Amino acid sequence: MTIEELVIFFARIAGSLPVVRWAFAGAIIAILVDFSDLFMMNLLNLGGLRDYQAFDKLADIAYMVTFLSVALRWSGTPRNVALVLFTYRIVGVGVFELVAWRGVLLFFPNLFDFWFVLVAGLMHFKPNYYMTRRRAAFWIVVLLALKEFQEYVLHWGKWLDNYRATDVVVDWWHAITGLS
Numbered sequence: 001m002t003i004e005e006l007v008i009f010f011a012r013i014a015g016s017l018p019v020v021r022w023a024f025a026g027a028i029i030a031i032l033v034d035f036s037d038l039f040m041m042n043l044l045n046l047g048g049l050r051d052y053q054a055f056d057k058l059a060d061i062a063y064m065v066t067f068l069s070v071a072l073r074w075s076g077t078p079r080n081v082a083l084v085l086f087t088y089r090i091v092g093v094g095v096f097e098l099v100a101w102r103g104v105l106l107f108f109p110n111l112f113d114f115w116f117v118l119v120a121g122l123m124h125f126k127p128n129y130y131m132t133r134r135r136a137a138f139w140i141v142v143l144l145a146l147k148e149f150q151e152y153v154l155h156w157g158k159w160l161d162n163y164r165a166t167d168v169v170v171d172w173w174h175a176i177t178g179l180s
Helices: 003-016 023-043 052-071 076-099 102-106 111-125 133-156 165-177
Strands: none
Touching: 003 023, 003 052, 023 052, 023 111, 052 076, 052 111, 076 102, 076 111, 076 133, 102 133, 111 133
């Protein structure tokens, strides 16, 4: 691994740890840190990331395991769905590694993240909400629609492949402020 890969990987691990203490807020932090690697790889010059997609999927496992450790403390439908979705995503990452084609991720969307954030948010903001199988099915359909769109944009359509994260922020800043 390059030094840059190590720095980003350890940042991703550190960013996943708050979820163990604060499920909802920690999940938001972990996801933001997950996105931060797009900025770090643009700003650091410590050897680069040789294969971003493979690196990202490996680094995702760090926060997914912390999410799973929290989800294992849940009971009933939320826990069972989390286990199935985690397993499905791990299988998908394995298939992605075998075939080395990003499009495969459209068939193995990471619903586990969305499910975790939903359940952690409900537990935090609506602790009396009872997740029945019927409600879980409804939420899975909603989350799947959102996640498939995201997976399409990122991995099938590759709409963002020609952009650097830092350039997007600078362009937005110029558009909002009118400053060049």
